[in-house]
Amino acid sequence: MSDLTAPDADAPPPPARLAYGRHTWKEVAHLLADLPCALAGFVYAVVTIALGVGLAVTVIGLPLLALGLAGARGMARSERARARGLLGVRVEEPSRLPRRHGFFPWLWAQLKDPVAWRSQLYGFVRLPWGIVTFTVTVVSLFVLWPVLPFIARGLTNVDRAMVRGLLSPSDELERRIAELESDRGVVVDTAAADLRRIERDLHDGAQARLVALAMGLGLAKEKLLDDPDAAAAMVDEAHGEVKLALQELRDLARGIHPAVLTDRGLDAALSAVSARCTVPVKVGVDLPARPAEAIEGIAYFTVSELLQNVSKHSRARSASVEVWRAEDRLMLQVRDDGVGGARLDGGGTGMAGLAERLGAVDGVFVVDSPEGGPTVVTAELPWRDRAPATGGR
CATH class of the missing domain: 1.20.5 (Single alpha-helices involved in coiled-coils or other helix-helix interfaces)
Known part of the structure; x- marks a missing residue:
């Protein structure tokens, strides 16, 4: 999922001038760092792809290639940070790959990740350009000193275009389609x-x-x-x-599908399921209207399973359920004062299954459960208006 707040838009650098300013020195620093950074990226791309493809006929080839692609995302992240700090290029971070359970789903997701492949391409094309920018900048520092600000601006504009073109989430739509297919x-x-x-x-x-x-x-x-x-x-x-x-x-x-949910909605249905919990549960539902039946059902069964976890695993003395609408999202939060330690990736509490079910409908599932408690599970679902009832004669 993308970051909840997008980075600020690019702040255009001031016009280049003969006088050396702060922006010029930042651009020069970026150009001088281009060669070592480009060399590291080129070597990483060549080694990981060569090893992965060369050993693809063995059992370790494709996993090595997948690990190399995962690492390329990290190198691209550092390049975006360098461009953001020195060039003022603010490129939104690409979404993380969806969580996969099992080796082969993880392997396939890594191998078809377009963000990682474009990051590797960036590592390839950066080396010749890094040699050019480093050489021109060093020569300009000693020979073309008066016009260096204009040279640095022209060279870094190419850098800005490369970062935006290869390291920005420009193909998020394609990746999102693949995620929805999964x-x-x-x-x-x-x-x-x-x-x-x-x-x-x-x-x-x-x-x-x-x-x-x-x-x-x-x-x-x-x-x-x-x-x-x-x-x-x-x-x-x-x-x-x-x-x-x-x-x-x-x-x-x-x-x-419980009849009370169909007839009376989430407030009554969650009150009924809370009454069966082994600890006292306080229920608060603040909704302006009822959401679509499918979303309402997912919300009900999510809370129901979380309260079962409270009964079975938490050793809590009390719990609470809060449901509300925030813009176009249906929010629910289940909190208990138990021993904590709940995890998405284990423990037999079914958390991973809940996260997958919510992710399948573009939802979000977050678990905050430090050892010693309390446990707070927050879930988001897309709000969809309920279809009007149709009656017959």
Whole structure:
């Protein structure tokens, strides 16, 4: 995700003058540093690509290439900082690659990262230009001293164009499309897992009870004339099985989409799920209207799972749930005063799964849980207006 606040726009340097000013000295310093920086970038690009491609037929080739591309992002970041400090070029930092779980998804994301490949291209083309700028600047310092400000301005304007052209997030749209394609796969996998869970719950729960109920009623039918008392007992037992099966079906339906959420919205639904938490939970919902059903459902199940984590892992004495709207985002925050230590990458709390689900709909999931607590989980979802209800005759 991009930084929440974009950098300021480029501040155009003042016109070059015969007198040496602060901006001229900064430009000269940048030009003199071009050669060592370009040499380092060129060597890094050649070595990482040559090793990665040359060893691609082995098991270590592609991982080496992926690591080299990841490092190229870091070198590009330092070049943007150098241009920002000395040339006043303020280029927005590219978005981070989406978090990947598993080696092969991470490898593929690194290998197709356009930002990293453009950073490597920048390392290639910078070396000849760095030699030119260093040589011209050194000669100008001793031979063309009076017009050095104009020479430095012309050379650094090329530097500015290269930074903007190769190190700016100009292809963010293409990367965002690739990210959304990956997120679509997460949504499909999540939906498939939910369907398997529903199938398993039906098979092991309500279906098994209904099979037993059918067998019990069949036996009761056979004994109805010969042993009415035994048949009555079997019918009574079957009646209990029917109640249990109905309860299991209600619980399963609540897990798919609770009726209270459909009928009364997030405030009532979150109050109901908070009442089942093992610690006291304070709920505050401040929404001007109800969001779209899909967003409302994701918000509900996110809070529900977080409160389950509070019950199972936090050892908290109290918790709170806050939901509000901030411009075009639906914000939710779950806080507890427990022992802390919750992490996105482990612990069996399902945090990574929640982060993936929210990321698939362009959401954000942040966990702040130092050892000793408190734990604060903040989630953002895109606000989408609820479709108007349609009625029929």
